[in-house]
Structures are given as structure tokens and as C-alpha cells.
Amino acid sequence: MKRYRILHIMNYYIPEMGYQENYLPAEQKKLGLFPFIITSDRYPPIQNYDQILAPVLGSRIQYPGRFKDNGVEILRLPVILENIHHTYVLLKGLYRSILKIDPDIIHLHGVSGYLVFQVLIINSFLNMPLVMDSHTCYFNVNPYNFKKRFYYKILKRLVYPCFKSKIQKILPINEDAKIFLKDELNIPESKLTILPLGTDVKTFYFSETERVAFRKKLGLNPNDVVAIHSGKLSDRKQTSFLVNSLTGLFSNFPSFKLLIVGSGSKEYMDSIRFIVKENDMENKVFFYPFAQRNVLRKFYNAADIGIWPGDPSITIQEAMACKLPIIVQDHRDTKELNAYTNGIVVRRGDKAQLLSAISKLVLNKKLREDLGEKSLQLVQDILNWKSIAQRSIELYREALGRP
Known part of the structure; x- marks a missing residue:
């Protein structure tokens, strides 16, 4: 050549x-x-x-x-x-x-x-x-x-x-x-x-050892089911919509937690923190700033589900490489990300569909693991x-x- x-x-x-x-x-x-x-x-x-x-x-x-x-x-x-x-x-x-x-x-x-x-x-x-x-x-x-x-x-x-x-x-x-x-x-x-x-599979990969250690560092319990939402945060990413949708979910699933890793404008982040505080979700929703890639991998390994209900982001492929099942919007711009049926697609802005998808994954560990394996396979084969x-x-x- x-x-x-x-x-x-x-x-x-x-x-x-x-x-x-x-x-x-x-x-x-x-x-x-x-x-x-x-x-x-x-x-x-x-x-x-x-x-x-x-x-x-x-x-x-x-x-x-x-x-x-x-x-x-x-x-x-x-x-x-x-x-x-x-x-x-x-x-x-x-x-x-x-x-x-x-x-x-x-x-x-x-x-x-x-x-x-x-x-x-x-x-x-x-x-x-x-x-x-x-x-x-x-x-x-x-x-x-x-x-x-x-x-x-x-x-x-x-x-x-x-x-x-x-x-x-x-x-x-x-x-x-x-x-x-x-x-x-x-x-x-x-x-x-x-x-x-x-994504870079040398930087983003699954590690059980890293998962256990980082969950402990974050103060998570072994039985907690943890979702992650990461990247540049904005209404286009539907970050506020995601947090608003969860206000009634935590009472049904006490072990469910959400990690938000990234940042947006001060006004936007303040509005999301206000929602969290007003709905007594401060021990359920946790905020972390932008992380270097080797640290971001640890967040993905600590999580069980990746949720991006709005515009897609390169962070989705990174999470998939760490064996996470994904919840993404049902649109042709996410077609390649769900090519192995490795996640659940939801209509953009549809709270009922989003909560149904989260509930399904929270309740079914085997489904999470099966979809996570498919995410990893898709990354290894194509992405x-x-x-x-x-x-x-x-x-x-x-x-x-x-x-």
C-alpha cells in the first residue's frame, strides 16, 4: 500500500x-x-x-x-x-x-x-x-x-x-x-x-476492578443502579428535561442514582440544580465537572446505564465502549449508535417513554448486561x-x- x-x-x-x-x-x-x-x-x-x-x-x-x-x-x-x-x-x-x-x-x-x-x-x-x-x-x-x-x-x-x-x-x-x-x-x-x-478503545474500556473502586470512592452502594449523562450540557442535550422527568421516579426506585458529568452555562446549570433542590433529589442526582478521559472512563465503569434523550454526543460511543446499555432518542441520527439493538430508543421529549425505558433497565439486571455486551460488540466491530x-x-x- x-x-x-x-x-x-x-x-x-x-x-x-x-x-x-x-x-x-x-x-x-x-x-x-x-x-x-x-x-x-x-x-x-x-x-x-x-x-x-x-x-x-x-x-x-x-x-x-x-x-x-x-x-x-x-x-x-x-x-x-x-x-x-x-x-x-x-x-x-x-x-x-x-x-x-x-x-x-x-x-x-x-x-x-x-x-x-x-x-x-x-x-x-x-x-x-x-x-x-x-x-x-x-x-x-x-x-x-x-x-x-x-x-x-x-x-x-x-x-x-x-x-x-x-x-x-x-x-x-x-x-x-x-x-x-x-x-x-x-x-x-x-x-x-x-x-x-x-471512540478510543485503549482509553475507554470496561474494568470490574475500576468499577468497584470508583463506586466506593463516589459513595455508591453495591446495589445502587446508576445512570450517567455526560458531555456539554444544554437544552439540545435535553439535560433539564431528563432531570425534570425523574422527579417522581426516585420514590419508586430508592436505589436509582443519576450522575451528571460535564457542564453548561451557569444559568443552565443553576436551573438544573434548582430542580434537584426543589424536589429533594440532592442525594439522588450528583454533579461533576468535565473530566479528563481516563477519569471519565471511571465514571462510565461506575454506571449501569447511559442516558442521552436529546442530541447525540461522542460521549455515547465512549460509554458504549465501557459496556453500558444506552437510552437515546428515536431518530435517524442515532441509528448507527443502536445498530446492534444495544439500547432503548425513546421519542424526543416524551416523558412517559423515557421513564418506561429507565424503569425497564433498572428492574432488569440481565437486560442491562445483555444490552451492555451488545454495546461493547458494536464498538469493537465498527465504532x-x-x-x-x-x-x-x-x-x-x-x-x-x-x-
């Missing part, structure tokens, strides 16, 4: 995280490719950055220049223009940097924004093989208002028709992203192949970064027209 030079281009990069951009290039390197990353000189401008990520990452603005993460060389370029409301950037010196790296293929992360336009225009001159991936789903463009619809119509009618011959493949992360590309951008089926998100990297190489070869 030729050792292809793969240039990943993306708006933002946060080192030592569990995202696609952290693991896919690193696993590609282990498989013999030469990946390289170009990104901006800053972290993403997420809402309430100072409250949520600054305590962990520090300043959002970083220095331009080169560094390594997971063994992959990364070049941060200065930003010419940034739209913090849509996380779009234009990069200074991108054309020269691409020429210097001279990749066999460009992997552009994203299908909209300034950087996408910049790469498409540059590549109209360079004519390099181009693969794009897309995390854009109907759920994460909400509210899909007139302004957004108008923007995507411009992409559909003006931008992509001009550049479609320069794009070999687009890789949506799930079925919802694929349908969005077909319906909203008129991308033909022949150019679309799903490449799902995965791990090594398998996904191997699949990406196959897709690159197709894009290059090589066997």
Missing part, C-alpha cells in the same frame, strides 16, 4: 480530546499513512466558553505555528476572518501551506463556511483529489430558519454545482447527515458514503477509530481511482 500523504483541513482543533479530528488522523498514521492537519490559531467559540472550556483549556486564542498531538503534525494558521456565531474562519497562508505539504489527497472537515469556500477555490487551481466530511444534521442546524435555509439554497444552487467535479467524495457521519446533504445540497447518492464517529480509519483508507483509494 502506498503511504499516502493526507492533509486534513478544519476550522478548529482542540488537543487531547475525543473528537474525530483527534483520532482519525492518528489512527491513519498507525496504519501507515502520512496525515497532516491545518487548522486555525484558536479554539472553537462555543457559547459560554469562559465558563465551560476556559477552566480546562485556557485562552481561546492560541499561537500560530506547528505542534504535535497524538503523533500527528499540526499547523495553526492565523485567522483572517472569523464568524463566531457560525464557527467559520478564513485562514492566512493556506494556499502556500497546501503547496508545501503537497498531499495526495485533501480531507476537508465540513461542507459549509468560509474555509470550505476557501479550499474549494484554492483546489480549483491545484486540482488535488478532495474528500469532505459532514457533521451537519437537521438536529444541529436547528432552528432551521429562513436565514439558514436561504444560505443552504445558495450552496445548493450556486456553490456546489460549480465545484462538484472537484469533489470526489463526501462522508456524512450518520444517516441524518446523509439525508441533509441529499435534500438540502443536492449531493448525489453516488458521492455519499457514511463514515461514522468512533472504534482503527476500524473507521481503515474504512477511510478504502474511501480515499476510491476517490483516487485506485484499487
Whole structure:
């Protein structure tokens, strides 16, 4: 196999995280490719950055220049223009940097924004093989208002028709992203192949020893049935809805506990803590801040059930790798996460369905264990970064027209 030079281009990069951009290039390197990353000189401008990520990452603005993460060389370029409301950037010196790296293929992360336009225009001159991936789903463009619809119509009618011959493949992360590309951008089926998100099985795995020790550290009893909800917390993740739904459940199941690991805006977290306090759930619902991955694994090992009733998150795959059954929303954006029927799906915002799913798992230890084994098997078979990297190489070869 030729050792292809793969240039990943993306708006933002946060080192030592569990995202696609952290693991896919690193696993590609282990498989013999030469990946390289170009990104901006800053972290993403997420809402309430100072409250949520600054305590962990520090300043959002970083220095331009080169560094390594997971063994992959990364070049941060200065930003010419940034739209913090849509996380779009234009990069200074991108054309020269691409020429210097001279990749066999460009992997552009994203299908909209300034950087996408910049790469498409540059590549109209360079004519390099181009693969794009897309995390854009109907759920994460909400509210899909007139302004957004108008923007995507411009992409559909003006931008992509001009550049479609320069794009070999687009890789949506799930079925919802694929349908969005077909319906909203008129991308033909022949150019679309799903490449799902995965997890790092060397960091996230089940350990009975760790489970016993960490449950003891958290003050949990051996008979407690523990659920976990983790990640960046917001109404889109349905965190408040989850806590509100549990107000009457604890009296029926005294051994049931909920761990909330992560953070959101101060106002949002205060509102959830208020619900907990007002309903005397302070000895049932426990809050923990963002945790490093090796500590987050311990939380998953201490738990018995993972619950994400709203927008999906990469934390779901991490929990599955630790052998947790999952409760997720019944939608095409979670189809790949429940491919082995390793969880229970519930209609978004349906309190009765959510409580029924939780009750079923709390009452049935064997069901929890069976679904947890299926979660682990799905990760081992498909949703791990090594398998996904191997699949990406196959897709690159197709894009290059090589066997």
C-alpha cells in the first residue's frame, strides 16, 4: 500500500480530546499513512466558553505555528476572518501551506463556511483529489430558519454545482447527515458514503476492578443502579428535561442514582440544580465537572446505564465502549449508535417513554448486561477509530481511482 500523504483541513482543533479530528488522523498514521492537519490559531467559540472550556483549556486564542498531538503534525494558521456565531474562519497562508505539504489527497472537515469556500477555490487551481466530511444534521442546524435555509439554497444552487467535479467524495457521519446533504445540497447518492464517529478503545474500556473502586470512592452502594449523562450540557442535550422527568421516579426506585458529568452555562446549570433542590433529589442526582478521559472512563465503569434523550454526543460511543446499555432518542441520527439493538430508543421529549425505558433497565439486571455486551460488540466491530480509519483508507483509494 502506498503511504499516502493526507492533509486534513478544519476550522478548529482542540488537543487531547475525543473528537474525530483527534483520532482519525492518528489512527491513519498507525496504519501507515502520512496525515497532516491545518487548522486555525484558536479554539472553537462555543457559547459560554469562559465558563465551560476556559477552566480546562485556557485562552481561546492560541499561537500560530506547528505542534504535535497524538503523533500527528499540526499547523495553526492565523485567522483572517472569523464568524463566531457560525464557527467559520478564513485562514492566512493556506494556499502556500497546501503547496508545501503537497498531499495526495485533501480531507476537508465540513461542507459549509468560509474555509470550505476557501479550499474549494484554492483546489480549483491545484486540482488535488478532495474528500469532505459532514457533521451537519437537521438536529444541529436547528432552528432551521429562513436565514439558514436561504444560505443552504445558495450552496445548493450556486456553490456546489460549480465545484462538484472537484469533489470526489463526501462522508456524512450518520444517516441524518446523509439525508441533509441529499435534500438540502443536492449531493448525489453516488458521492455519499457514511463514515461514522468512533471512540478510543485503549482509553475507554470496561474494568470490574475500576468499577468497584470508583463506586466506593463516589459513595455508591453495591446495589445502587446508576445512570450517567455526560458531555456539554444544554437544552439540545435535553439535560433539564431528563432531570425534570425523574422527579417522581426516585420514590419508586430508592436505589436509582443519576450522575451528571460535564457542564453548561451557569444559568443552565443553576436551573438544573434548582430542580434537584426543589424536589429533594440532592442525594439522588450528583454533579461533576468535565473530566479528563481516563477519569471519565471511571465514571462510565461506575454506571449501569447511559442516558442521552436529546442530541447525540461522542460521549455515547465512549460509554458504549465501557459496556453500558444506552437510552437515546428515536431518530435517524442515532441509528448507527443502536445498530446492534444495544439500547432503548425513546421519542424526543416524551416523558412517559423515557421513564418506561429507565424503569425497564433498572428492574432488569440481565437486560442491562445483555444490552451492555451488545454495546461493547458494536464498538469493537465498527465504532472504534482503527476500524473507521481503515474504512477511510478504502474511501480515499476510491476517490483516487485506485484499487
